[in-house]
Amino acid sequence: KQEVTQIPAALSVPEGENLVLNCSFTDSAIYNLQWFRQDPGKGLTSLLLIQSSQREQTSGRLNASLDKSSGRSTLYIAASQPGDSATYLCAATDTSGTYKYIFGTGTRLKVLA
Amino acid sequence: DGGITQSPKYLFRKEGQNVTLSCEQNLNHDAMYWYRQDPGQGLRLIYYSQIVNDFQKGDIAEGYSVSREKKESFPLTVTSAQKNPTAFYLCASSPPGPYGYTFGSGTRLTVV
Numbered sequence: 202k203q204e205v206t207q208i209p210a211a212l213s214v215p216e217g218e219n220l221v222l223n224c225s226f227t228d229s230a231i232y233n234l235q236w237f238r239q240d241p242g243k244g245l246t247s248l249l250l251i252q253s254s255q256r257e258q259t260s261g262r263l264n265a266s267l268d269k270s271s272g273r274s275t276l277y278i279a280a281s282q283p284g285d286s287a288t289y290l291c292a293a294t295d296t297s298g299t300y301k302y303i304f305g306t307g308t309r310l311k312v313l314a
Numbered sequence: 315d316g317g318i319t320q321s322p323k324y325l326f327r328k329e330g331q332n333v334t335l336s337c338e339q340n341l342n343h344d345a346m347y348w349y350r351q352d353p354g355q356g357l358r359l360i361y362y363s364q365i366v367n368d369f370q371k372g373d374i375a376e377g378y379s380v381s382r383e384k385k386e387s388f389p390l391t392v393t394s395a396q397k398n399p400t401a402f403y404l405c406a407s408s409p410p411g412p413y414g415y416t417f418g419s420g421t422r423l424t425v426v
Contacts, residue, residue: 244419244420300345
């Protein structure tokens with residue numbers, strides 16, 4: 202059964218720093234992997250979706266990579282800003298033949314001004 | 315604008331009561347999902363539906379029920395059999411195939 206892990210659980214960085222968030226999954230037979238942002242008390246906002254055939258996706262200051270063979274994805278945030286402070290979750294499709302997602306527990310990011 | 319609407323934003327339940335959380339989408343998505351989120355835990359799947367009039371249990375379906383009579387709507391009922399219902403509930407939808415989820419803004423349920 203697919204399992205998704207995100208380490209670290211929390212991260213604090215000074216404003217302007219480039220940073221990498223990590224996501225690991227146990228079963229490489231995924232259809233895709235999606236990164237989300239969640240602000241306190243809010244729903245999840247989709248940031249990037251990487252299909253299994255892709256290696257990376259970019260949106261503005263965000264870049265997500267996917268390495269199926271090693272069971273890893275990273276979310277790179279360039280020139281971090283206080284407004285980037287949020288919890289970031291990754292989700293990988295399960296491998297049972299449906300497109301359901303299995304979620305990690307998230308990385309809580311705080312960008313200090 | 316297309317999206318998913320969850321209501322109410324906050325809901326309070328007395329012991330022994332059933333309550334229903336609403337989820338409506340105008341994205342023309344076929345699949346809809348209900349997740350529960352507790353502090354320090356990832357999202358856990360309660361129920362999902364891939365087509366109208368059909369739904370399947372997720373990992374934590376006990377104490378919950380759903381219906382899918384319309385493509386746009388997937389209400390979740392938290393029954394009195396759910397012993398620890400206090401949590402943040404999130405609804406999501408997706409088109410056919412591996413094209414990712416769109417989430418609603420969530421409902422926070424508290425037992426009083």
